[in-house]
Amino acid sequence: MNNFRDSDAAQEKFVKYYKKYRNSPMKVLLGFYTGQYHKFLISCFFYLIKHSPALFSPLLIANVINGVLAGGETAKRAILVNAGIWLALLAIHLPANYLYAMYRSRVTRGTEAGLRSALVRKLQELSIPYHTRMQSGRLQSKIIRDVEAIETLSSQLFNNVLNIVMNLFITIGITAVKNRLILVFFVLVAPVASLTVIAFRRRIGKVNRDFRLEMEETSARVMEMVEMVPVTRAHALEEVENERMARQLQATAEKGYRLDILQSNFGAAGWVVFQVFQAFCLIFTGFMALKGRILVGDITFYQTSFTTVVNQFTALINLLPLITKGLESVTSVGEVLSSDDVEQNEGKEVLPDLKGAFEFKNVRYAYPGTEGHVLDDINLTIPEGETIAVVGESGSGKTTMMNLLIGFMEPDRGQILVDGKDMKSIDLKSYRRFLSVVPQMPLLFTGTLRDNIAYGMENATDEEIMAAAKAANLGSMIEKLPNGLDTMLEEHGANLSGGQRQRIAIARAVIRNPKMIILDEATSALDVVSEKEIQNALERLVKDRTTFVVAHRLSTIKNADRIVVLEHGRIVEAGTYEELMEKQGVFYHMESLQMSTVKNNKA
Numbered sequence: 001m002n003n004f005r006d007s008d009a010a011q012e013k014f015v016k017y018y019k020k021y022r023n024s025p026m027k028v029l030l031g032f033y034t035g036q037y038h039k040f041l042i043s044c045f046f047y048l049i050k051h052s053p054a055l056f057s058p059l060l061i062a063n064v065i066n067g068v069l070a071g072g073e074t075a076k077r078a079i080l081v082n083a084g085i086w087l088a089l090l091a092i093h094l095p096a097n098y099l100y101a102m103y104r105s106r107v108t109r110g111t112e113a114g115l116r117s118a119l120v121r122k123l124q125e126l127s128i129p130y131h132t133r134m135q136s137g138r139l140q141s142k143i144i145r146d147v148e149a150i151e152t153l154s155s156q157l158f159n160n161v162l163n164i165v166m167n168l169f170i171t172i173g174i175t176a177v178k179n180r181l182i183l184v185f186f187v188l189v190a191p192v193a194s195l196t197v198i199a200f201r202r203r204i205g206k207v208n209r210d211f212r213l214e215m216e217e218t219s220a221r222v223m224e225m226v227e228m229v230p231v232t233r234a235h236a237l238e239e240v241e242n243e244r245m246a247r248q249l250q251a252t253a254e255k256g257y258r259l260d261i262l263q264s265n266f267g268a269a270g271w272v273v274f275q276v277f278q279a280f281c282l283i284f285t286g287f288m289a290l291k292g293r294i295l296v297g298d299i300t301f302y303q304t305s306f307t308t309v310v311n312q313f314t315a316l317i318n319l320l321p322l323i324t325k326g327l328e329s330v331t332s333v334g335e336v337l338s339s340d341d342v343e344q345n346e347g348k349e350v351l352p353d354l355k356g357a358f359e360f361k362n363v364r365y366a367y368p369g370t371e372g373h374v375l376d377d378i379n380l381t382i383p384e385g386e387t388i389a390v391v392g393e394s395g396s397g398k399t400t401m402m403n404l405l406i407g408f409m410e411p412d413r414g415q416i417l418v419d420g421k422d423m424k425s426i427d428l429k430s431y432r433r434f435l436s437v438v439p440q441m442p443l444l445f446t447g448t449l450r451d452n453i454a455y456g457m458e459n460a461t462d463e464e465i466m467a468a469a470k471a472a473n474l475g476s477m478i479e480k481l482p483n484g485l486d487t488m489l490e491e492h493g494a495n496l497s498g499g500q501r502q503r504i505a506i507a508r509a510v511i512r513n514p515k516m517i518i519l520d521e522a523t524s525a526l527d528v529v530s531e532k533e534i535q536n537a538l539e540r541l542v543k544d545r546t547t548f549v550v551a552h553r554l555s556t557i558k559n560a561d562r563i564v565v566l567e568h569g570r571i572v573e574a575g576t577y578e579e580l581m582e583k584q585g586v587f588y589h590m591e592s593l594q595m596s597t598v599k600n601n602k603a
């Protein structure tokens, strides 16, 4: 359907012009459309044809009046010929309109889709730290709102601006041929008239914005109120809420009233100003006709032409804010598309398999733009199949260590070896095929239980999915569900318990049959039954696979082959549970504290 089906091509082209004309978004946009201009021109051509009845009718009417005033045969001929032309122009309006819309929409909609998929693709490539820096809302707004603004800008630019120019050109052209003096009048008076009209509209614009902001505030408050209903009800605070909303609604109503009155006054005033200018035009052309410098019928022609010229100027000036907004969006999209913060995997060694032996060698890491190292001097050798529990206070660097292992970031100094190879030299995509990550807060999406378990494993059979579910202790739950694996999950799995969500995440890990597992245990307390079920599931999952656990629960820590204790980004202790307890160091104190809390809670 269009040239931009291929999102790579769209991205490449956009980035090329963005890098070339970074400070001139208009050039970026025009560059982006190179190769498509002819479609806009064709679309404009059909617009001209479709619009011709409106463009030429004043002239045709004037011709008829002049003909009738002349009388006799001329009159008859003038009526028939001009009406005939008018009907003929009307006959081609519908087909021309179709072709106009088709050409225009093809280019702009195609571009819109192309830009969006280019952005989506880019987001999938951008590094995890980039995503952490940019809030997801901002990126979402780029994909939806900025692209829409660019699409609007493009249609405005290529169609409306060209159409405005064309309208002006034809109207002024005919006037120039018919009478130069009137042309001078138009050129001097029309811009003044349109500026005056706009000055009035601007005023309305401001009040309108105030009202819109108030409306947005109201809808935010309503949202908040609805979310708060259970709390409000529980505390019998309905009247307080009603009163608060009533005040907000009253304020909105007052702003709305002001807007209505002002809109009406300024609208009327603007209209009167415009009509006054038209009256001047009528006086001017009337006297011209009286003096015999123009034909009587031409008065209507000039009158309509004047209106057209003023309207076109007004439209052009009104387009300016839209254009500014669209150009801002071009820059905003360009920033993302041209970002170099992506993972470089090309040309690196592809791992055909993973055994699961790891080694940290003098690893140091600091988040960009922050002071001090989050991890330093990390030295650790992990043979394949071992389970390592990483413990430490909040902020000690556990998550950062896991993110380095996934390859989200690279160490600033030192190396991480995977099966003896430096992680910097391997294709991380190939490495991650052998990884399963079970996050602290499992991320589920709207879809069936089956889709959520088999995420990314399209070819998994029902048996495999069920086996993974059973391994994750989900078997009896699924059997109880009327729709089994086809049960729909609500957004983020809202219709599930915390324990169930975690077990789905575990099933998702199991089905990948990974060689290495990263497990971030949930800190939140679970009931004894859920805890036990998850524990069993985890034991099955980690068996014979290299596993890194950010551990909070005693059971996981006890079962680990080795425990690594982090403090301020350094390994302060490492060993088995028994060894560390015997040593009576940092770990011993942490454990004693935790155990006494557990006992107190149970008591």
Ligand code: ADP
Pocket (backbone or CB within 6 Å): 132, 367, 370, 374, 392, 393, 394, 395, 396, 397, 398, 399, 400, 401
């Ligand atoms: P833990 O998982 O042990 O709680 P983290 O690895 O999350 O610790 O964090 C270690 C330190 O790094 C903390 O001081 C935290 O504030 C800092 N940190 C974590 N993420 C970022 C980030 N994206 N940018 C800057 N500092 C960060």
